[in-house]
Amino acid sequence: MQLGTQPLLHNAARAMASGMLSLLLALTAPAAPDPLAIADARVAQVSWRLQTANVALCPQHAPLPGLSLQMRDQYGPADRAATGLGDRPTLSAVVPGSAAARAGLKVGDALAGINGTATPVASDKGATFATVGRADAQLAAALAKGDAMIVFGDGRSVTLTPDQGCASEVQLLPQKGLNAGADGQIVQIGGKLYDFAANDDELAAVIAHELSHNFLGHRNQLDEAGVSTGLFSGLGKNGAKLRQIEFEADRLSVWLVARAGYRVDALPPFWARLGQRAGILISDGTHPGFKERVRRIEAAVAEVATQRAAGQPLIPPVQ
Numbered sequence: 001m002q003l004g005t006q007p008l009l010h011n012a013a014r015a016m017a018s019g020m021l022s023l024l025l026a027l028t029a030p031a032a033p034d035p036l037a038i039a040d041a042r043v044a045q046v047s048w049r050l051q052t053a054n055v056a057l058c059p060q061h062a063p064l065p066g067l068s069l070q071m072r073d074q075y076g077p078a079d080r081a082a083t084g085l086g087d088r089p090t091l092s093a094v095v096p097g098s099a100a101a102r103a104g105l106k107v108g109d110a111l112a113g114i115n116g117t118a119t120p121v122a123s124d125k126g127a128t129f130a131t132v133g134r135a136d137a138q139l140a141a142a143l144a145k146g147d148a149m150i151v152f153g154d155g156r157s158v159t160l161t162p163d164q165g166c167a168s169e170v171q172l173l174p175q176k177g178l179n180a181g182a183d184g185q186i187v188q189i190g191g192k193l194y195d196f197a198a199n200d201d202e203l204a205a206v207i208a209h210e211l212s213h214n215f216l217g218h219r220n221q222l223d224e225a226g227v228s229t230g231l232f233s234g235l236g237k238n239g240a241k242l243r244q245i246e247f248e249a250d251r252l253s254v255w256l257v258a259r260a261g262y263r264v265d266a267l268p269p270f271w272a273r274l275g276q277r278a279g280i281l282i283s284d285g286t287h288p289g290f291k292e293r294v295r296r297i298e299a300a301v302a303e304v305a306t307q308r309a310a311g312q313p314l315i316p317p318v319q
Contacts, residue, residue, distance in 0.1 A: 034083065034092075036174060037070060037107075039194060041093030043172045044068035046204050046262075047187075048095045050211060051165035053260040057252070057315070058215040063143040063162030066098020067091055067105060071132040073122040086110055087121045088153055089135035099162045103150075110153035111135070115142045129173065136169065168214045170207060178278060182210040184219035196274065201257070201266035208253035208260075216252060218245045250293055254300040255316045258308075264301045268294050 048066050055061060070092035072085035088110040094100045111119045120134045142148040148160045169186045176190030187210040197203040213219070221227075227241050250271075258264045275290020300316075307314055 036074065037092040039172055039174065039191075040068040040070060041107075042200065042203065043170060043189065043194070043207070044093040045095045046200055047170040047207055047211075048098055048165070049260040049262075050204060050208055050256055051168065052163055054166055054211075054215075054256050055164060057255065057259070058166035058211075059217075060167040061164050062140070062167035064098070064165040065100050065139065065143060065148075065160055065162050066095035067100040068093035069111070069132050069135050069139075071120075071122045071135065073125070073128055073131050076127045077124070085122075086153065088112055089119050089132060099160055103158045103160050105150070105158065105160070111139075111150060112153045113151035114138055115145075115149050127175075129171070133171075140169070166211065166215065168211055170211075178274075180206055180210050182213040182219070184214055184217070187211060187214065196277065197270070199266070201263040202270045204257050204260060204262040205253065205267045205270050208256040209249050211256060212249035212252040213245065216245070216248055218249065221245065246293070247296060250297050251300050252316060254297060254304055255314055258304045259314050264304050267301060268298045271297055 044067065048064060051058075051064055068091070069089040070085065071089050072080045072083050072087075075083055090111070091100075091105055091107050091109045094105050094107055113119060117138065119138060120131050123131055139148065143160070143162045148162075149157060150160050151157045167185070168182075171186060171188045172191070172194060173188050174191035174194075176188070176192070178190060178192040178196060180187070180189045180193055182188075187207060189206060189210070193206060194203070197206055222241070222245070225241060254264055254267060257267065271290060272294045275293065278290075303317065304314060
């Protein structure tokens, strides 16, 4: 599936050309599922499971609502009317079993206010992630203080009591490529990499790897060591440090995936397939060669299997 900003309604002009009956069928047929909303829901659910299942393995915790917000200005101007979205941030996903689900929040609910402050209004300019990012930040700030009072566009209100999970915000950037990144607080997944993940086990591998960078404090380590990530950064000691943190994130991600209930045996073939697809982009000196990465991931998968067979807690042994 290619993510993007495709119209969701049937082409009325084509229906009119086919006659009144075709027009009536077009107007009464259900709208096609929104691929961006579907993707948001999938990323939200996988991220929530990883973050709530691994509280014991991450140093910083945060309140997690278990929802995803969407705004019409994430779409290009030509496609906005077809989304059916209004001016306010709207729920595109509610994770089953999460705080949002327990509070009765539903997909399609528009948030007008949080703790007495109005939510951001969609821009009329080009497609942007900035507005929904402000809405996410507003909700996170409210939950950091405790429960949040949510007021919907129709006047209803609920109190949202969040779950505790690992502190990181996970974002899907539909227009980005076959890559992902983490800056210590935020994880971003490119749309092409999202598409490449064939199932939730593989998507969990991607998100868990980037979460591992945040949990292990890799951004701060690189900054303190003065490690460059620019041109020729894969050379010498600089490159050696970058490759080391990739191995560390690969290893921890296996336990994050296992503890969240996803299939760890899906990880080695996924990374092998991604390595073959990405080629030099994933083995340019800043990242280890994919064959060595797969070998080490297979070793970690074997360690998890050993712990399970022995009835031991799934915790990565200190190396």
